[in-house]
Amino acid sequence: xxxxxxxxxxxxxxxxxxxxxxxxxxxxxxxxxxxxxxxxxxxxxxxxxxxxxxxxxxxxxxxxxxxxxxxxxxxxxxxxxxxxxxxxxxxxxxxxxxxxxxxxxxxxxxxxxxxxxxxxxxxxxxxxxxxxxxxxxxxxxxxxxxxxxxxxxxxxxxxxxxxxxxxxxxxxxxxxxxxxxxxxxxxxxxxx
Amino acid sequence: xxxxxxxxxxxxxxxxxxxxxxxxxxxxxxxxxxxxxxxxxxxxxxxxxxxxxxxxxxxxxxxxxxxxxxxxxxxxxxxxxxxxxxxxxxxxxxxxxxxxxxxxxxxxxxxxxxxxxxxxxxxxxxxxxxxxxxxxxxxxxxxxxxxxxxxxxxxxxxxxxxxxxxxxxxxxxxxxxxxxxxxxxxxxxxxx
DNA sequence: ACCTGAACACCGTTCAAGT
DNA sequence: ACCTGAACACCGTTCAAGT
Numbered sequence: 193x194x195x196x197x198x199x200x201x202x203x204x205x206x207x208x209x210x211x212x213x214x215x216x217x218x219x220x221x222x223x224x225x226x227x228x229x230x231x232x233x234x235x236x237x238x239x240x241x242x243x244x245x246x247x248x249x250x251x252x253x254x255x256x257x258x259x260x261x262x263x264x265x266x267x268x269x270x271x272x273x274x275x276x277x278x279x280x281x282x283x284x285x286x287x288x289x290x291x292x293x294x295x296x297x298x299x300x301x302x303x304x305x306x307x308x309x310x311x312x313x314x315x316x317x318x319x320x321x322x323x324x325x326x327x328x329x330x331x332x333x334x335x336x337x338x339x340x341x342x343x344x345x346x347x348x349x350x351x352x353x354x355x356x357x358x359x360x361x362x363x364x365x366x367x368x369x370x371x372x373x374x375x376x377x378x379x380x381x382x383x384x
Numbered sequence: 385x386x387x388x389x390x391x392x393x394x395x396x397x398x399x400x401x402x403x404x405x406x407x408x409x410x411x412x413x414x415x416x417x418x419x420x421x422x423x424x425x426x427x428x429x430x431x432x433x434x435x436x437x438x439x440x441x442x443x444x445x446x447x448x449x450x451x452x453x454x455x456x457x458x459x460x461x462x463x464x465x466x467x468x469x470x471x472x473x474x475x476x477x478x479x480x481x482x483x484x485x486x487x488x489x490x491x492x493x494x495x496x497x498x499x500x501x502x503x504x505x506x507x508x509x510x511x512x513x514x515x516x517x518x519x520x521x522x523x524x525x526x527x528x529x530x531x532x533x534x535x536x537x538x539x540x541x542x543x544x545x546x547x548x549x550x551x552x553x554x555x556x557x558x559x560x561x562x563x564x565x566x567x568x569x570x571x572x573x574x575x576x
Numbered sequence: 577a578c579c580t581g582a583a584c585a586c587c588g589t590t591c592a593a594g595t
Numbered sequence: 596a597c598c599t600g601a602a603c604a605c606c607g608t609t610c611a612a613g614t
Contacts, residue, residue, distance in 0.1 A: 203597060228587060237599040242589070308553040338574050341567065349567065352548030356540040361500040375533065375541065379571020382530050395578060420606060429580040434608070 207244050209234040214255040223252065223296040252300050253314040259294060260301070260316040263287055267323035277336030280327045281377055284350050288369045291354040298354055305347045321347065349376060399436050401426040406447040415444065415488040444492050445506040451486060452493070452508040455479055459515035469528030472519045473569055476542050480561045483546040490546055497539045513539065541568060 199207065213233035217225035227248065231241040245251035253260075266286060270279040291298045304317035324343040331337035353372045357365030391399065405425035409417035419440065423433040437443035445452075458478060462471040483490045496509035516535040523529035545564045549557030 200596065206598080226587065227589090238588085239590075239600075240598055243597075248588095302551060306551045306553065335574060338567075338572055341572060345563075345567070346572075348548040348551045349545075349564065351551060352544035352546075352564070353541075354544075355547040356544030359494060359498045359540045359543060361498070371537075372541065372544070375530075375537070376568055377572050379573065380530055380533060380538075380569050381571065382527060392577065398579080418606065419608090430607085431581075431609075432579055435578075440607095 203244075206234065206236050206240055210236060210241055210244060210251070211255050214251050218252065218255060218296040219294070221295075223248075223299040225296075227251075247312070249300070249303060249312060249314065252296055253316060256294070256297060256300055257316050259290070259297070260304075260314075261319055263290060264319040264323035267327055271327055271330060275336075276327065276330035276334040280331045280337065280346075281373060283323075283327055284346070284353075284373050285370055287350050288354045288357065288373065289366050291351070292358060292365050292369070298351070298358075301347075302351050305344060305351060307344075395436075398426065398428050398432055402428060402433055402436055402443070403447050406443050410444065410447060410488040411486075413487075415440075415491040417488075419443075439504070441492070441495060441504060441506065444488055445508060448486070448489060448492055449508050451482070451489070452496075452506075453511055455482060456511040456515035459519055463519055463522060467528075468519065468522035468526040472523045472529065472538075473565060475515075475519055476538070476545075476565050477562055479542050480546045480549065480565065481558050483543070484550060484557050484561070490543070490550075493539075494543050497536060497543060499536075 198204075210230065213230045214225075217230045217233060227241060228238055230251070231238045234241070241251070245254060263286075267279075267283050270283050270286075273279070274282060287301075291301055300314060301320070303312070304314050304320060306313070321343060324347050328337060328341065328343045328346055332339050332341075353369065353376060354365070357368040357372055359365070360368045390396075402422065405422045406417075409422045409425060419433060420430055422443070423430045426433070433443070437446060455478075459471075459475050462475050462478075465471070466474060479493075483493055492506060493512070495504070496506050496512060498505070513535060516539050520529065520533065520535045520538055524531050524533075545561065545568060546557070549560040549564050551557070552560045
């Protein structure tokens with residue numbers, strides 16, 4: 193961990209402003225929001241944005257860390273309250289809905305579970321992965337989840353379900369999430 | 385159907401050139417390939433590109449119609465050769481692999497199964513949907529597919545699986561497709 | 577009827593000059 | 596040490612002028 197030396201007062205202020213402006217802009221225009229516009233909203237030169245956040249993804253991550261961490265916390269809450277199998281399903285539902293409700297979140301979580309060679313994995317990825325691992329392993333011990341699935345697979349499939357639900361018109365797909373999670377859980381084979 | 389009056393010779397030539405150039409560019413740079421670059425490759429003014437293809441999606445579709453139709457044909461081939469349930473699974477595998485192998489195809493097929501209010505549905509969507517419907521219904525009659533799933537759901541889920549597999553590094557996800565299709569087919573519950 | 581390409585607006589990124 | 600904003604390269608889109 194690089195220990196952050198405290199920032200100069202104006203730098204810290206600009207940093208905060210950029211985060212606020214970014215959260216607004218991403219919410220309005222999604223992942224592709226104009227960086228120039230974000231700098232303008234923050235009342236900051238565009239160079240300052242690049243100084244603090246060298247890539248779009250770095251900014252996206254910084255703006256959404258809290259929400260991502262909240263997913264991890266939520267996993268443990270559900271894990272404490274429900275039987276493991278139910279907890280996992282409930283969490284997947286919430287994760288997918290959150291993915292679709294917060295614009296730009298899908299891209300961020302997607303990059304968190306990507307393992308391409310040259311890709312930058314956001315720092316917040318670890319907490320989600322660990323949270324998923326705890327739920328997955330508990331459900332497997334309970335015997336309600338296939339023993340051969342890995343936490344990363346589950347997270348990638350969740351990303352896939354969100355992508356699938358996104359194609360449904362109306363409320364941006366949130367209404368279809370439950371259905372798709374059920375289909376994945378139970379499988380496409382007929383119930384016996 | 386709008387009956388197309390034959391194009392002027394130069395128009396037809398430009399149209400063809402644009403399609404070739406577009407196929408090349410999309411293959412190299414994916415869905416977001418520069419339109420200006422495509423016009424340049426085709427040796428055509430940028431206005432001409434817009435005349436023939438008012439939107440990026442229109443161009444993408446025109447460049448890939450043949451491949452999309454091939455998916456539909458392939459569905460019937462598999463349907464004739466295999467038991468319905470197996471045919472569906474085999475087709476989903478091929479569909480997902482094709483989605484990932486041909487750059488830009490995922491976006492095109494995605495828009496084909498989207499039913500957002502203002503979205504333009506590509507014309508080639510019908511043949512894929514019909515093909516999927518034939519496989520789905522046959523498998524349901526056979527009893528190897530849940531009776532309550534609709535063809536569109538299956539297509540959207542296939543899109544989702546492709547998105548999930550895409551997150552795996554290496555060969556662009558093709559190697560993971562079979563696994564993900566299996567997980568969807570059998571479900572995440574343990575085998576009994 | 578169709579084509580061309582300049583013109584415009586917009587965006588990402590860099591960097592010299594400033595404090 | 597950090598900020599600013601002009602400068603550059605690039606892209607999508609339109610449209611007046613041309614054939």
